[in-house]
Amino acid sequence: MTAQPKLELKDVTKSFGRNHVLRGVNISIEKGKSLVVIGGSGTGKSVMIKCVLGLLSPDKGSIKVDGVETAGATGKSRDELMKKFGMLFQGGALFDSLPIWENVGFGLMQGKGVSKEEARVVAIEKLRAVGLAPRVADLLPAELSGGMQKRVGLARAIAANPEIIFFDEPTTGLDPIMADVINDLIVETSKGLGATTLSITHDMASARKIADNIAMIYKGEIIWQGDAKDIDHSGNEYVDQFIKGSATGPIKMEV
Amino acid sequence: MSIAEEKTAETKRGWSPLDSLQGLGATVLNFLASAGRLFRFTAQAIYHCFTPPFYPRLLLRQLIDIGYYSLPVVGMTALFTGMVLALQSYTGFSRFSAEGAVATVVVLSVTRELAPVLAGLMVAGRIGASIAAELGTMRVTEQIDALTTLSTNPFKYLVAPRLIAGTLMLPVLVLIADVIGVFGGYLVGVYKLGFAPENYLHKTWEYLTYDDVVSGLWKASAFGFIVTLMGCYNGYNSQRGAQGVGAAVTTAVVSSSILILITNYFLTQLFFAGK
Numbered sequence: 001m002t003a004q005p006k007l008e009l010k011d012v013t014k015s016f017g018r019n020h021v022l023r024g025v026n027i028s029i030e031k032g033k034s035l036v037v038i039g040g041s042g043t044g045k046s047v048m049i050k051c052v053l054g055l056l057s058p059d060k061g062s063i064k065v066d067g068v069e070t071a072g073a074t075g076k077s078r079d080e081l082m083k084k085f086g087m088l089f090q091g092g093a094l095f096d097s098l099p100i101w102e103n104v105g106f107g108l109m110q111g112k113g114v115s116k117e118e119a120r121v122v123a124i125e126k127l128r129a130v131g132l133a134p135r136v137a138d139l140l141p142a143e144l145s146g147g148m149q150k151r152v153g154l155a156r157a158i159a160a161n162p163e164i165i166f167f168d169e170p171t172t173g174l175d176p177i178m179a180d181v182i183n184d185l186i187v188e189t190s191k192g193l194g195a196t197t198l199s200i201t202h203d204m205a206s207a208r209k210i211a212d213n214i215a216m217i218y219k220g221e222i223i224w225q226g227d228a229k230d231i232d233h234s235g236n237e238y239v240d241q242f243i244k245g246s247a248t249g250p251i252k253m254e255v
Numbered sequence: 256m257s258i259a260e261e262k263t264a265e266t267k268r269g270w271s272p273l274d275s276l277q278g279l280g281a282t283v284l285n286f287l288a289s290a291g292r293l294f295r296f297t298a299q300a301i302y303h304c305f306t307p308p309f310y311p312r313l314l315l316r317q318l319i320d321i322g323y324y325s326l327p328v329v330g331m332t333a334l335f336t337g338m339v340l341a342l343q344s345y346t347g348f349s350r351f352s353a354e355g356a357v358a359t360v361v362v363l364s365v366t367r368e369l370a371p372v373l374a375g376l377m378v379a380g381r382i383g384a385s386i387a388a389e390l391g392t393m394r395v396t397e398q399i400d401a402l403t404t405l406s407t408n409p410f411k412y413l414v415a416p417r418l419i420a421g422t423l424m425l426p427v428l429v430l431i432a433d434v435i436g437v438f439g440g441y442l443v444g445v446y447k448l449g450f451a452p453e454n455y456l457h458k459t460w461e462y463l464t465y466d467d468v469v470s471g472l473w474k475a476s477a478f479g480f481i482v483t484l485m486g487c488y489n490g491y492n493s494q495r496g497a498q499g500v501g502a503a504v505t506t507a508v509v510s511s512s513i514l515i516l517i518t519n520y521f522l523t524q525l526f527f528a529g530k
């Protein structure tokens with residue numbers, strides 16, 4: 001018998017009216033592994049993560065965490081589940097009315113009932129882990145650059161030592177060097193926690209760096225899934241076109 | 256078929272009673288769907304006002320924002336409303352030598368109707384708009400989603416403190432507005448219309464009952480609930496970036512203003528119809 005996957009999606013389907021965004025997504029991630037989902041803009045990558053997080057409810061399909069069905073979980077069981085998750089949002093989603101350290105310590109204070117003083121200590125430690133000096137702790141998010149905000153988002157995602165971390169396009173909008181720094185941080189911090197990660201990106205450099213496994217989503221379905229080192233000889237023309245970033249090929253951009 | 260004939264046929268089709276019926280049906284269904292969503296939101300919001308965890312610090316901040324910082328706007332509104340009421344009723348009543356009723360008219364209009372309704376409308380512009388803009392921005396920048404992923408219920412963290420603060424603070428504001436409004440009437444009555452101060456004050460108290468004031472405070476509470484609810488509802492459900500947030504603000508202010516006026520009529524009927 002193979003080990004139970006940490007996170008498993010089976011036939012997850014989601015539509016918005018006539019817009020069929022997810023048409024039966026199947027993925028599974030083993031404990032401690034990192035899966036990167038690649039795919040074009042608007043293919044439903046963020047929607048997929050939001051379904052797992054319970055921010056959107058899938059129309060159909062099953063989402064299992066540690067073998068337990070979570071689609072449609074509410075109340076207490078949803079709360080328990082959320083404590084296992086950390087999420088880095090595409091746009092950062094920092095609380096702009098709260099100072100940086102309260103942003104980072106938010107989950108600790110609200111979810112786990114940690115005291116303010118203790119949360120501040122942990123927050124500063126996590127900020128240091130993502131390469132930010134303690135003096136930013138008392139600034140507001142609007143006073144930081146985009147790259148620094150991404151780092152704060154990362155610090156917030158890992159603050160409560162989650163078992164599963166989701167990264168929604170951690171490197172978009174950053175210069176290549178900062179992107180590489182963030183990639184390193186993601187690898188370091190998730191390995192450090194022994195966390196399982198599910199990342200989304202259309203940045204191939206990032207995917208190569210973070211991923212143990214890569215899956216490609218196209219038109220709401222996973223069309224290829226495999227080992228990260230096999231990505232260059234996947235034998236799949238969609239994947240080839242995507243990693244080359246070529247305008248000609250089976251993927252047609254709807255303009 | 257000639258072109259002309261085709262045209263008439265088309266026009267006829269355009270006017271077919273079935274079509275308009277379909278349009279009407281769609282409108283009605285749409286309305287029912289949004290009413291249902293609003294109702295669900297309201298029920299959820301009220302439930303979360305009364306179940307822990309509570310956030311006293313956030314509630315305090317809203318109490319101050321809604322109560323204290325609305326004072327200048329509401330105070331000015333009340334002052335000038337009281338003043339103009341005295342002036343208008345004096346010029347009107349002097350036509351049938353009923354000038355003596357000015358003080359009574361001022362105090363009854365202010366406490367029963369004008370203070371709660373005008374304070375409600377001013378707060379709809381000030382608080383309703385800012386709640387819708389704040390929650391709307393939090394929605395489109397995914398901060399509301401982020402709250403959920405950090406084990407915090409956005410209803411408890413964002414909606415409940417605002418609803419409670421609105422419902423509690425509007426009566427306080429209106430009580431102050433009552434006093435200021437009556438004072439405005441007094442200023443005009445005494446310094447411009449030449450009433451004797453004791454006489455004016457006596458007339459103010461003479462016909463005023465407990466119910467006049469308390470009914471106004473109940474109304475205020477209802478309006479505070481409406482304003483904060485519509486602000487939260489529209490902000491929480493806003494979509495499509497900055498444009499969506501703008502639309503949410505407009506809808507919040509317009510719908511709460513209209514709801515205030517409608518609710519006011521029915522509350523007045525409830526309080527005074529039998530008397």
Ligand SMILES: Nc1ncnc2c1ncn2[C@@H]1O[C@H](COP(=O)(O)OP(=O)(O)OP(=O)(O)O)[C@@H](O)[C@H]1O
Nearest residue numbers: 016019021040041042043044045046047048090202
């Ligand atoms: N709340 C929503 N309501 C309606 N439609 C939505 C909603 N969220 C997403 N969509 C639609 O789902 C589709 C996929 O969106 P999604 O955000 O998942 O794309 P994505 O793959 O993350 O793209 P990107 O790489 O640009 O972030 C889009 O067509 C979008 O319009």
Ligand SMILES: [Mg+2]
Nearest residue numbers: 045046090168
């Ligand atoms: Mg996305």
